[in-house]
Amino acid sequence: MKNNTLLAVFLFLTATTVFAQEDFNKWSIDFGAGVNKATEPYSLGFDQNQMSDLALEVGARYMFNDRFGLRADFGYADIQPSSGSFDFESEFMRFGVQGVANLGSIMNFRDWTNRFNLLGHAGVSYGRNKTQFVSETDQFIGITGGLTPQFKITDRFALNLNITAMAFDSADLTWDGASDGTRRGFDHKMFTTTLGLSVYLGDNEQHADFVDNSKVKQLEKEVEEIEGRLAKLESDLQDDDRDGVPNYIDTEPNTPTGIRVDSKGRAIDVNKNGIPDDMESALNKTFLTQETAEESGMMGDNANQLAKTLLNEGYVNVYFKFDSTQPEIYSFDAVNYMVTYMRNNPDATAKLTGYADQVGNTEYNNTLSERRAKKVYDILVNAGIDEGRLEYQGGGVDESVDANAKEARNIVRRVTFELN
Incomplete structure (x- = not known):
């Protein structure tokens, strides 16, 4: 009878265990510093043809699960003239919201590595470019996208290399600010590459970026959970003090032999x-x-x-x-x-x-x-x-x-x- 009961419970638990418990952190703060290259358009005689000027960025990211999330970020770029260009200096700032895809989880990286990961991101940005030639700040909107390879240092920190491409529309001026923009639609382009750190927040041991939710791992977890429940059930059905009341409802599990008890195992x-x-x-x-x-x-x-x-x-x-x-x-x-x-x-x-x-x-x-x-x-x-x-x-x-x-x-x- 007892074996039949355990088998029935085992089948029930197997049938109802569908979704894996999300025992991972979802929030992170991402920092980065590197270089930028603002491509066309420039005024005649102005140019920035090297990818060497300072770029900074910081973002707050929330992962809905181990595959998809949302990121709000701020970026700064200092645009300096290249050799042979007329002198100018521009300061560019952007604010954006991007969707994030954990490509490492989607492509099952966890089957072969627990250290390396890859994120993809894309979204919209609002930009402001300040130059020395005009008093007003040029404003425009655009689209942003890129890839972020990651390397996990610990469960709390990961190195990231963020490679981002941006295209902006509605600009009134060129990057240098010396003349009007060409207004060809998304003609202002910029590329940035930053090296930085992801700081993972939360009480769990792992973050969604590196949690192992592969099918093999999930099956192992489900079997482990079922085995634990069956072991607990078997323990609960024991009657350690031999008073006729199973442990799981026995409020006095150490009643001496021969003492009469009520339905909850309490001595009368x-x-x-x-x-x-x-x-x-x-x-x-x-x-x-x-x-x-x-x-x-x-x-x-x-x-x-x-x-x-x-x-x-x-x-x-x-x-x-x-x-x-x-x-x-x-x-x-x-x-x-x-x-x-x-x-x-x-x-x-x-x-x-x-x-x-x-x-x-x-x-x-x-x-x-x-x-x-x-x-x-x-x-x-x-x-x-x-x-x-x-x-x-x-x-x-x-x-x-x-x-x-x-x-x-x-x-x-x-x-x-x-x-x-």
């Missing part, structure tokens, strides 16, 4: 005194009552002093799970030991002190330690001990054990007794 406690009913009767038989002790001659001063010593010296404590105020089931032996002593010594009073381990916020742990002491106090009162004979307090964090030792921390999450 009809009188709400904090002690499971099946354990309560067994504990009453285990520990001596006043009458049986006197009859057997075991309640003399020596026995009474021994019990007090065990309680005061910390041999008998109530222990708790991490971040919990519910005593461990086995600790009810200690609670019953205390109840028995208080019943047999009606003049005795006691102070209960709770403690917490070093994990977490100190202020919270101080409160938790007091809540643990109050919980044991309530159990003792519900068991018939007069509340006037009891007091409780929080002892805060017990730092006597190594904070990194999980097992050692178990012994400091406790409530101790001090008898008077």
Whole structure:
């Protein structure tokens, strides 16, 4: 029956696992510096025939997925005359929006490299050209496109070589600004090549530029996810404490054998005194009552002093799970030991002190330690001990054990007794 259930769940998970989880970053900031070449048109006697003048650019990019994205960018180019040209100087700035295609992902680069990638980009730009010959700034719009080879340095940084071509329309002047433009439509052309850095933003390990979403990788991830779900399902269906309630709905997975539980695995406690009913009767038989002790001659001063010593010296404590105020089931032996002593010594009073381990916020742990002491106090009162004979307090964090030792921390999450 169990195998059939697991098979059914396996088939369901296989059928419903269609899309891969997008566990990658999408934002990046791109910087670059390099050279530019502004080609035609120029006035007669003016020219820039070398690709050597300064070009700068910066962009913010968002990838919708591992294949396509959008980029907003700003570019600057300083246009200087070549040798043999009349002297001039122009400063060109552009603002643009471009669509981005991750060609490396589209062409399955991840099948053979995890370092090299290629982006393609194209869009529209608004340009402004300022020259020394006129006071007004020449403005125009155009189209932009290019390729960006990338090399990944780390998961946060990648080198990029951005090669861009631009063509602009609506210009009134030539690049040098000395005469009117030819107005032939997209006649102002510029090429830039910049070397720069992509900085990847986000909490995930990888960016969309270099995430491996190849079919083989996706199949591996899907199989891994299904195996993980099946392992969890198999674990959930186990019943570690053998109380008849599977782990995944068992709120008390450490119930001792023989203790009756409800549908959620909680020990039945009809009188709400904090002690499971099946354990309560067994504990009453285990520990001596006043009458049986006197009859057997075991309640003399020596026995009474021994019990007090065990309680005061910390041999008998109530222990708790991490971040919990519910005593461990086995600790009810200690609670019953205390109840028995208080019943047999009606003049005795006691102070209960709770403690917490070093994990977490100190202020919270101080409160938790007091809540643990109050919980044991309530159990003792519900068991018939007069509340006037009891007091409780929080002892805060017990730092006597190594904070990194999980097992050692178990012994400091406790409530101790001090008898008077």
